[in-house]
Amino acid sequence: MRNTETLFLVGPGQSVQDFNPSDLQGRPTLTFSGTMDWFFEHNIYPTYWCFIDPFTVETLLKNIESNPKKAEWAKGLKDNTTLLYNHFQGTNEFYQRGLTTSQGQVWNIQAFGQIYFPQLKSMLKESISLQTEVVNEDYSLLLTREKYPLIKHPEYGKNTDKFTSYVLPLALYYFPNLKEIISVGFGDYDKPRAYTTNAEGYEGFQLSYQKLGPMVKNTLDNLNILIRFINRNSYYLDLENV
Numbered sequence: 001m002r003n004t005e006t007l008f009l010v011g012p013g014q015s016v017q018d019f020n021p022s023d024l025q026g027r028p029t030l031t032f033s034g035t036m037d038w039f040f041e042h043n044i045y046p047t048y049w050c051f052i053d054p055f056t057v058e059t060l061l062k063n064i065e066s067n068p069k070k071a072e073w074a075k076g077l078k079d080n081t082t083l084l085y086n087h088f089q090g091t092n093e094f095y096q097r098g099l100t101t102s103q104g105q106v107w108n109i110q111a112f113g114q115i116y117f118p119q120l121k122s123m124l125k126e127s128i129s130l131q132t133e134v135v136n137e138d139y140s141l142l143l144t145r146e147k148y149p150l151i152k153h154p155e156y157g158k159n160t161d162k163f164t165s166y167v168l169p170l171a172l173y174y175f176p177n178l179k180e181i182i183s184v185g186f187g188d189y190d191k192p193r194a195y196t197t198n199a200e201g202y203e204g205f206q207l208s209y210q211k212l213g214p215m216v217k218n219t220l221d222n223l224n225i226l227i228r229f230i231n232r233n234s235y236y237l238d239l240e241n242v
Helices: 014-018 033-041 055-066 068-074 105-123 162-174 202-223
Strands: 006-010 029-032 048-050 082-086 126-130 132-136 148-152 180-184 226-229
Touching: 006 033, 006 162, 014 033, 029 033, 029 162, 033 055, 048 162, 055 068, 055 105, 126 162, 148 162, 162 180, 162 202
Parallel strands: 006 029, 006 180, 029 048, 048 082, 082 126, 132 148, 180 226
Antiparallel strands: none
16 A cells, blocks of 8 residues: 555545545545544544544544444454554654644553553554654655654744645655545645534644745655545645646
């Protein structure tokens, strides 16, 4: 699967609810954060899953515990889904690198690092730790793939756009033979997320993308990778090079 030339990125935007899973045509998927609900609804599984806020993991595990149907579905994760995660998630280094969670540092290390994260890993086919370098507005590591660059937008007070700072760099780093990326559920900022009423951070995401977008487009061009967006309301349409 890592050698795939085509990868679907499935995000938490409301547009994912209009997407027919049969259009995946058996091709590998990388999904982000709370999109597991969409896969559950269609009784399918992502090939790869990633997250950045550890609270996402607690939410997923508690939803599985409280819903017998979801618990039955979750048994299939063991045969189908691989986690891609940053080597410092669940450790002090998560904070030393300037990253935060909605739950706080002690919760991140004790509850998440010692309880939820090991529990999650035991439920999945595989969990792959990626040597990660947190960098400010610099995608050059993707040209050599020495490390996975997690991109930060240093301007204080902004929520860095997760698609261009986290998910897309992960795809470009981990899949060395990529020729085409197909995205759904990312960048539809005219509506709340699919499985919550939350639109928090949207303004910050758009502001950070205004700075990061040209760098991403240049990186895609240098790697000769095409990208297209199924949801035509995506804020990232100018990345398309098809």
